[in-house]
Amino acid sequence: MVMATFKNVGIHRGLAVVLLLALASCWDEAAGTNNIPPSGFVRTRNTQFVVNGSPFLFNGFNSYWMMNVASQPSERHKVTDVFRQAAAAGLTVCRTWAFSDGGNQALQLSPGVYSEPVFQGLDFVISEAKKYGIRLILALSNNYHDYGGRAQYVNWARAAGVPVENEDDFYTNAVVKAYYKNHVKKVLTRINTFTRVAYKDEPTIMAWELMNEPRCQADYSGKTVNGWIQEMAPYVKSIDNNHLLTVGMEGFYGDSIPDRKQYNPGYQVGTDFISNHMIKEIDFATIHAYADVWVSGQSDDAQMTFVQRWMTSHWTDSRTILRKPLVFAEFGKSKKDPGYSTTVRDSFLNSVYTSIYNFAKNGGTLGGGLVWQIMAEGMDSYFDGYEIVLSQDPSTTNVIAQQSNKMTALEHTLTVPL
Known part of the structure; x- marks a missing residue:
């Protein structure tokens, strides 16, 4: 059924990508890998x-x-499959979690207490990424309740008798901040059981991310989150100065430059794209975009217009105000959206990829994009509507592979300023 959506040349390109994935699988089984x-x-x-x-x-x-x-050795083949297929499609950076706080299959069982089997799962992820020539951006905590997040940190403090009121105390309470710093130190100094290399010394890791999509309801100006970053960013760098560091932000503008708030989707979330990224230990900026959620109810064209405006404003600010690189770290098209089809998703990704390429071509400020999200076969319980299974989505895989080729070709034409 998917193949019926191809136009003539698209059929051949799509089949070529699927064939490439199959060949990559055969090569991997026969000779290890051809990735550096x-x-x-x-x-x-x-x-x-x-x-x-x-x-x-x-x-x-x-x-x-x-x-x-x-963390389950019997399931590790799914990680291998994704890295193998991603490498075959030219993907060279993967963003994933380096946290799971409390709850089922937790990495951090309680403050300072860690699960060795889960840590070995992360060890495996890093070693497999290395094997397939893919660099990692590792997030160290979560804004949301999924996998614990800052709510779990605050709950731990409350259980220890610390007078905390709500999740936003994550950013200001000394005990909670100490829990977070302990996690940072534990992860960064971890010795990988597969490679025997400390995480902080591993070039396969491209960057650390302080938190996935930080938000703060107690202070929409961005100042509370800014104070937290000003404390945590130097702490990370004091342990690991090899790796890049970013905040993990969605890109919402705050109070530092009021006129920029016109680009927000009608609201703020307690962060400030400008001031939060101006902190010297933060090496690059990130944005996310989910127009289907942020400006829901609007047409596909109107949502794409929002995304283009979002990208343009942040690219401009990264280039002229921050003077730091920018990564479009999350974007996707959900199967749950009204009117969804594979053709619609491919068109959306094509539009985003074209913008990323054009911005990168115009000075290199936008270093790349990270689609949300790629999964292996047999992972239905993880599906959130945005899932892409490269081996089962040939047209989308073709769109992704074409972008990889374009970015690689463009990379060879750029020069590094003195």
Whole structure:
């Protein structure tokens, strides 16, 4: 049924990508892998990412579930499958979680107490990424309740008798902040049981992210979150100065430049894209965009117009005010949206990818994009509507692979400013 949506040339390209994925699988089984492990840490120079002094552009993806799945050795083949297929489609950066606080299959069982089997799952993820030449952006905590998040940190403090009121105390309470710092130190100094390399010394890791989509209902100005970043960013760098660091923001504007709030989808979430990224230890900026949620009820064209405006404003600010690289770290098209079809999703991704390419071409400030999200076969219980299974979605895989090729070709034309 999917193949029926192809136009003539699309059929051949789509089949070619599927064939490439099959060949990659055969090569992997027969000879290990034909991918080169990442060498050299990703750095920044002005508004560009660089590796070993050369420009670094990328096409990438999100697979938040990897550590959780890999904590069960019998399920690790799903992580391997995704990395193998992603590498075959030219994807070179993966964003995933380095946290799971309390609850089922937790990494951090309680403050300072960790599950070795789950940690070994994360070890496996890093070692497999290395094997397939894919760099990782690892998020250290979550704004939401999923996998614990800052609510779990506050609950731990409350259970210990600390006078905390709500989840926003995560950003200000000394005990809670100490819990978070302990987690940072534990993860960054972890010795990988597969590679025997400390995480902080592993070039396969591209960057750390302080939190997935931080928000603060107690203070919409962005100042409370800013104070937290000002404390945590230097702490991370004091342990690990090899890796890049970002906040993990969606891109909402706050009070520092009031006129920028016109670009928000009608509301604020307690962050400030400008001031939060101006902190010197933060190496690059990120944005996310879910127009189907943020400006729901509008037409596909209107939602795409919002996304284009969102990208343009943040690219401009990253280039002229922050003077740091920008990553479009989450975007996707949900199967749950009214009028969804594979053709609609492919068109949406094409539009986003074209913008990313054009912005990257115009100076390199936008280093790449990370689609949400790629999963393996047999992961239906994880599906959220945005899932892409590369082996089962040939037309979408073709769109992704074409973007990978374009970004790689563009990378070779850029020069690094002195």
